[in-house]
Amino acid sequence: MKSSIIKLENIKVSFNNEVILENLNLNIKEGEFVTLLGPSGCGKTTTLRIIAGFLNPDEGNIFFKDKKINNVPAHKREVNTIFQKYALFPHLNVYENVAFGMRIQKKPESEIKAKVTEILKMVNLVSYIDRDVNSLSGGQQQRIAIARALANNPKVLLLDEPLGALDLKLRKDMQSELKSIHQKTGITFVLVTHDQEEALSMSDTVVVMDKGSIQQIGSPEDIYNEPKNAFVADFIGESNVISGIMIDDFKVSFCGKEFSCLDKGFEKMSIVDVVIRPEDIKVVTPEQGDISGVITSVVFKGVHNEIIIDVNGFKWMIQTTEMQKENDKIGLLIYPDAIHIMKPSPYSSKIGDYSAFSDEFYNEQHKN
Amino acid sequence: MKIKLSLVPYIIWMLIFVIIPVILIIYFSFTDINKSLSFDNILEAGKYSQVFLRSIIIGAISTVLCLIIGYPAAYLISKVKLKYQNFLIMLLMIPMWTSFLLRTYAWMTLLEYNGLINKLLVFLGLPRLNMINTPGAIILGMVYNFLPYMILPIYNILVKIDKKIIEAAQDLGANKFKVFTKIIFPLSLPGIISGITMVFVPSVSTFVISKMLGGGSILVIGDLIEMQFLGNNYNPYLGSCISLILMIIIMICMKIMNSLDTQSNYTEKRTKK
Numbered sequence A: 001m002k003s004s005i006i007k008l009e010n011i012k013v014s015f016n017n018e019v020i021l022e023n024l025n026l027n028i029k030e031g032e033f034v035t036l037l038g039p040s041g042c043g044k045t046t047t048l049r050i051i052a053g054f055l056n057p058d059e060g061n062i063f064f065k066d067k068k069i070n071n072v073p074a075h076k077r078e079v080n081t082i083f084q085k086y087a088l089f090p091h092l093n094v095y096e097n098v099a100f101g102m103r104i105q106k107k108p109e110s111e112i113k114a115k116v117t118e119i120l121k122m123v124n125l126v127s128y129i130d131r132d133v134n135s136l137s138g139g140q141q142q143r144i145a146i147a148r149a150l151a152n153n154p155k156v157l158l159l160d161e162p163l164g165a166l167d168l169k170l171r172k173d174m175q176s177e178l179k180s181i182h183q184k185t186g187i188t189f190v191l192v193t194h195d196q197e198e199a200l201s202m203s204d205t206v207v208v209m210d211k212g213s214i215q216q217i218g219s220p221e222d223i224y225n226e227p228k229n230a231f232v233a234d235f236i237g238e239s240n241v242i243s244g245i246m247i248d249d250f251k252v253s254f255c256g257k258e259f260s261c262l263d264k265g266f267e268k269m270s271i272v273d274v275v276i277r278p279e280d281i282k283v284v285t286p287e288q289g290d291i292s293g294v295i296t297s298v299v300f301k302g303v304h305n306e307i308i309i310d311v312n313g314f315k316w317m318i319q320t321t322e323m324q325k326e327n328d329k330i331g332l333l334i335y336p337d338a339i340h341i342m343k344p345s346p347y348s349s350k351i352g353d354y355s356a357f358s359d360e361f362y363n364e365q366h367k368n
Numbered sequence B: 001m002k003i004k005l006s007l008v009p010y011i012i013w014m015l016i017f018v019i020i021p022v023i024l025i026i027y028f029s030f031t032d033i034n035k036s037l038s039f040d041n042i043l044e045a046g047k048y049s050q051v052f053l054r055s056i057i058i059g060a061i062s063t064v065l066c067l068i069i070g071y072p073a074a075y076l077i078s079k080v081k082l083k084y085q086n087f088l089i090m091l092l093m094i095p096m097w098t099s100f101l102l103r104t105y106a107w108m109t110l111l112e113y114n115g116l117i118n119k120l121l122v123f124l125g126l127p128r129l130n131m132i133n134t135p136g137a138i139i140l141g142m143v144y145n146f147l148p149y150m151i152l153p154i155y156n157i158l159v160k161i162d163k164k165i166i167e168a169a170q171d172l173g174a175n176k177f178k179v180f181t182k183i184i185f186p187l188s189l190p191g192i193i194s195g196i197t198m199v200f201v202p203s204v205s206t207f208v209i210s211k212m213l214g215g216g217s218i219l220v221i222g223d224l225i226e227m228q229f230l231g232n233n234y235n236p237y238l239g240s241c242i243s244l245i246l247m248i249i250i251m252i253c254m255k256i257m258n259s260l261d262t263q264s265n266y267t268e269k270r271t272k273k
């Protein structure tokens, strides 16, 4: 069992009387790759700023290896940050940017030089050593920012959407590069992202946040297969979230039909949220299906088609490789292992169907 | 080369108010009273090298004082809350709305032998100070008048420095002092350089301040030029020549400044975003 390196305890932050983070508890273990995942404005950057020491919480404690560090200023914390917008020093060249931390520590020039070269090799930018940082592309600047933080030998590396500005291909490359840097150095990584795929593919632990509080902490598999509430189910991947009634263990009713499932331990005859992933639904003829509806749209996505189906006014999403036509009537077959049951949460009634993808859009459409 | 139509008014303006006068100055500089080509003016102007030197020294001292006072002022203003910043900048600008002459007259009445300050000293039983008509008074007048031109460009640069860059430096272990010496100061160099230029140029060439607070006893270039055009020894040829030399000196100074500036030029572009 690895020991804790960063611990946040009952953190509360508010700006101008508006609560931004509330009752935040997080325990990060040494060497772990943790991802904070959540929609824009949910408080991810704020959480990182508390760990880095740029922001003092109104309430709560921060521990570094079980030592309280609330009052330790940022420049004395053994934590380095890769900022959302790089924040390279524009008056210094690549070499001096990477060397900055070591210069502050008054390391000898020979050591600095060796380290800078080593780290630039790691991020594939040695040939850029004398370049003016303003002349680099976004991706290169990003890698310099990573190199600059790594050169300081941090115990914990905080990465605030480090790949946000990169195109898809470079993003993938950088993801595996970061992953291998993590494995090589053994540094604890705390990554912020709003890209769920990135979170699932890179981390040991995913922390899903919304509106300033943590919704779920778990391994990528747990988060995906066993979301705790409608928000997590909706945010991680695509999912159909339907309100249902738990009739008995292994028995749930929704859409006017009874289904068998693998979940148990819920109160009998209680209201629950039922999650069904679009890729787990089988398309059949209307007669064969558990439920049936009319296709309202078919979108080609490359690997599969994304189909929206209107089942008595509720829009379901299905991902299938089969060809389907709009306005056709089809049946949906749902097997027990496709069903995941969750306790209702404040999100239950708010997470809509697939009339729209984002909440803003949905709320706008359903006004009045 | 095609010239855009919208540029025409500016080109005409430049022609009438900059190019033609400069050409005239150059022409007069190399002309003697008999309107024939000569280099006598340059030799004549050379006799006033003491005056040139004195002007440059007084200008330089004023500029340095403005920088020493202005930088911390700009820094402090950039640190307070935004609404106070606007208020402080207002305070700085308000005196500039009254005439420059009037403000210098005010200093005369303060510094005079029978002025307010000396009256106060006498009232307190202290000996009177001899303040007016000294180089010190001239420098005081210049610092007072030109200080805003130092503060404003530095302040403008300082407020534009990205907070994230400062946080990045702290993150890498820099304390407040290191953040200042390694980040804030180097990034504010373009502001310092334009501040120096904006103070040094008028300081070297002014004549009103030296005349009013120096009582005419301390001759600077500005006075010298004025004398050639308005005084008894009317000699616009020599006046033009001295002006030309002054212009060249200032251009050399600006060139030196700009060469320092180009080193930090990209910085400015970056922080302006």
Ligand SMILES: Nc1ncnc2c1ncn2[C@@H]1O[C@H](COP(=O)(O)OP(=O)(O)OP(=O)(O)O)[C@@H](O)[C@H]1O
Binding pocket: A015, A016, A020, A038, A039, A040, A041, A042, A043, A044, A045, A046, A047, A194
């Ligand atoms: N200094 C501040 N003053 C006032 N409000 C702030 C401040 N910093 C952050 N906030 C607010 O706190 C909330 C959370 O901000 P934060 O930057 O942590 O979001 P985020 O999760 O990082 O979002 P994004 O993914 O867009 O970067 C936002 O509503 C933001 O407006």
Ligand SMILES: [Mg+2]
Binding pocket: A044, A045, A046, A084, A160
């Ligand atoms: Mg953020």
